[in-house]
Amino acid sequence: MISPENPYMLPSVLVAAVAYLAVTLLTDASLLVRIGILVLLAGVLPVMLNLLLGGGSAEDGYEEPLQESAAEDGDETADGGDTNESRGA
Secondary structure, eight states: OOSTTOTTHHHHHHHHHHHHHHHHHHOOOOHHHHHHHHHIIIIIHHHHHHHHHTOOOGGGGOOSOHHHHHHHHTSBOTTSOBGGGGSOO
C-alpha cells in the first residue's frame, strides 16, 4: 500500500507537511497532537484512499510469469531445453 505505485502518497505527504507546519506556527498544540496529524495525513490517508478508490499496487506490474518471457525471447524453451541445438559448430 505504501509504495511508489500509490498515486495518493506524494500529495498526502505534501499536505501533511503543510498541515504540520501550519499547526506548529498557528496553534499551541502539543507535539503529540502535531505528530498525530502528521501520521494520519501522511500514513493512513493515502492507504485508505488507495483502498477505496482503487489505485495501483505493486503486484499489478508482474502479471506475466518469468518462464514465458524467457521462452518468447528465444533464450530457452519453456521446459528448459536449449533452442540453439540446430546450429552447426
